[in-house]
Amino acid sequence: MDMMERLMNLDRRWLYLLVGLAAVIPILAPLNLPVNVSRPVQDLFDRVESLEPGEIIMVSFDYGPSTGPENDPMGDAIILHALARDLRVVVIALYPLGGVTEAREELERCVGDLDPPNGQIASERFPDKVYGRDFIYFGYKDGGLAAMRLMSDNMHEVFPADFYGTPLDEYELGREVQGYDNVAFVMSLATGIIGEWWANLVNAQFGTPVAVGCTAVSAPKYFAYYRAGQMFALLAGLKGAAEYEFLVSQKYPQLAQITDSFIYNAGKGWDVQSVVYSIITLFIIIGNVAFIVERRRQKRGM
């Protein structure tokens, strides 16, 4: 019993150290653990597969660096998947504390470095894809709900110019996208409430199909929206990202190669996650066993 007691009174810093070590080791020795694909993720994959080449999808980066490890690989996977299927991609950002940074970083990670104002518009990774024709980055806008409502049929009012300051009209894809009617669906990668807005404002009012890649923390609420059909697909946290990345990599080996070349991808994160998660699960079980044993002992003592 003494051992149990001592365990419960352990300085919390030992726990921290254990968690830290559990996160480091699988990074040094990858495990390639499997993921089970769930329905809400399969729905996104199937929808992207069902679109005709040339159709446009809009990807909104509604998160910041704080949840990058969950949302980044979702952004990578959807952009790569869309380009591999010859869909066209419009990227925007609505999250004030980092969306604009994340959007640019993930887009460039997928297509290669860009510098459109100085003429560098061809993608290094997809030689037949060009900025402004096959993909474009509209940039970030303040205003949240106001911007989302105005975008419905006044896209150029919200985004007069792209991220780099060039008027949208100067690009073929920019000219074409005047509102939600021009996109097949919107995919929001969200840290918190903005993903909900896409469902309960944009989908509810304009009927635009919406898919959301949310953080694990907000996932439970999003399942209610998914169930009601307010979003046709849902990627929940790093697990959702790993499932989608797995589906895309399996169907398109050339994309698997690209994803594997990233310093961080969902598969790699999933390995670490599983190990740390197992340890925390053990913490909960040990903690409760100790609690129950202690309570029994107290009862008997009285």
Place this chain on the structure above:
Amino acid sequence: MDFGTVAATWLGAFFTLCILSFLYKDNPFFRFAESVFAGVSMGYYIGNTFGQTFVPNLVHPLFTPPAGTPREWILVIPLLLGFLLYTRYIKKVAWVSRFSLAIYVGYYTGVNMMQKLQGEVLPQSADTILSFWRAGTFTNVGEWISLLVVVVGVLSVLVYFFFSAEHKGAIGGVSRLGIWFLMVSFGAAFGYTIMGRISILIGRVIFLINQWLGIGNGGVA
């Protein structure tokens, strides 16, 4: 790698370690990094609000319109309303900021009201009611049971939140059931929250080990 990238990685690693040091105990390095975090975040706001919103949506169309396009004089109004917000910091004229604030709050309140009713109450209620119709015949018993669980869950949770009647007798029983449904959901939320928090840590560890120290498999950052 060029000098700028290397410097950014090292500075990033320094800040990362400063903040992680808080796990051991509170210390001046953490306090320093925390202050820089607050300052840089605010500076980031300023840069992006100007670069992504004010310049393309206000400055260009109002002050420097491209040749051949008329100046959008009407934008003087939001410019003025934006400025008026700041009068709150000058005691004598602080009341003027109420004009802008009222329009701002009024607009978002109006949108929010409809958003809640049209985008949440109606579709969520409708799906609860209509799901049986969608399920169709009684062939799939498992699905019917699940749908029944949803209906019972939604109603009992709503009863739990209904405070106009005392939670006694039948209402007490139903609201107790509502609590159980909530507990299942909070349990799920707890599991998912742990998952989310770990993911965030993984990103930092990979940054430190693969990117900064260059140990293990590197790749495109």
Place this chain on the structure above:
Amino acid sequence: MYKKQFPLLLAFLGGAIPIISFFITTPGDRLKVTTDTLQDWMLIIAGAALLLGVVNLFQINLRKISTRAKGWPNALWLLLSLVIAATFGLADAFGTSVFGIWGGDVAFQWIQDAAFKPLQATMFSLLAFYVASAAFRAFRVRNVEAGILLAAALIIMLGVNPYAVKVLPFLPDATNWIMNIPNAAAQRGIIIGAALGAASFSLRILLGIERSYLGLQKGE
């Protein structure tokens, strides 16, 4: 009158216009054009509102520095990093260089990589440690409710765990069922309840019953 009643009227109009426009979606309709104009302005006003905190931050920290209050050097660091980041950001916004050396876009990008991103990400990563410690110490089966909570949490946690799934292959299905059925039901109850509450509170604001956001007392 114009100090108190007029703002309440403005708030009513500001809310009523988008509400009515919900029911009118004909392109070119005058009310829709009005709403769109209002929304266009809102981008600017929201941007200005977002920056209101800057003034506050300066006031508080300058006071700290001038009175040499406890921790004043941190206040100095805060303002210094704010000024540097904002300078780079504004140079980027207006397409100028920083001191003629760095392009604004390069400088702003650099400070994001070197400071903004690692700081924000690491600050939130601390929570991983706290949540682990809480799981160990605070998460206890004290009664029926806590037992249900724990059971649901454990099924979810094991259901996404590849090791556990190898031993108990039904776990992923159980997890999906919990998320899609009882969890979604409870969340739906919360959503409907909270939405009704929020909608009625919105109405109180628009009708001028709730006016504390303007710094006004009831009946003022």
